[in-house]
Amino acid sequence: MNSSNIFKTITMFSFISGIFFLYADEIEKVENKDITIISAQSTSDGKSEIKKELIEECIISLPEVTSLEPIIQTVAKFLNNINGNPQKNEYTKVYNAVLEINYLLHQKELLIITTNSIKGQKPEIKEVSKKLRQTVRFESNSSNGDIFAGKGSREFYFSSAEKAKEDVIAKAKTWLKQQMGAICSK
DSSP states (O other), X not given: OOHHHHHHHHHHHHHHHXXXXXXXXXXXXXXXXOOOOOOOOOOOSOOEEEEEEEEEEEEEEOOOGGGOOXXXXXXXXXXXXXXXXXXXXXXXXXXXXXXXEEEEEEEEEEEEEEEOOSSOOOOEEEEEEEEEEEEEEEEOOGGGOSEEEOSSSOEEEBSSHHHHHHHHHHHHHHHHHHHGGGBOOO
C-alpha cells in the first residue's frame, strides 16, 4: 500500500465513521413524555342526570341552655377496690346521663338537571330550600366520674345522678356555643 491509498482509506474511514456517529447520535435520542389519556363517552339516550350543590346551610333554631334536661340512667355494678380501698368491694349504683338536642337546619340547594340528547339542550337549574330536623346526642363521660374501681386499670364512674347530669350539660353547652356562628341571619 502506498501513501495515497492509505490517505484514501483513512479519508473514507473518517467519512464513514462521521456518518455513523451522526446517525448514532440520532438513534440514541430518547424522549420521555407524560401523556394523559382522557376517556370520554357521549350518549344521546334522553336520560336526565341530576346534580345537587349545597349553596347555603344554617341553623334556624337552637334550644336554650336552661331548657336542657338529660335522661339519667342508673346501673348497679359490682366494683372492686372502690377508690383504691382493697377492703371495699360491693355493689354500687353508678349513673350515666344522655341528652339529645333537636334543632332545625335550613338548606338551600342548587339542582342542575342535564339531559343527554342529540340537539344541545341547556341544563335546567332550580333552587330548592328545605328545613331539616336534626338531632345531636351527648352522653356523660365516665372518665370525669368521681369514683373509681379496679387495681391496675382504673375505671371511673359517677356516684350521683347530679354529677352525671352536670357533665353532659357542660358538653351540650359547649356544643351550643360553637353553633352560634351557624345561626341563620334574619
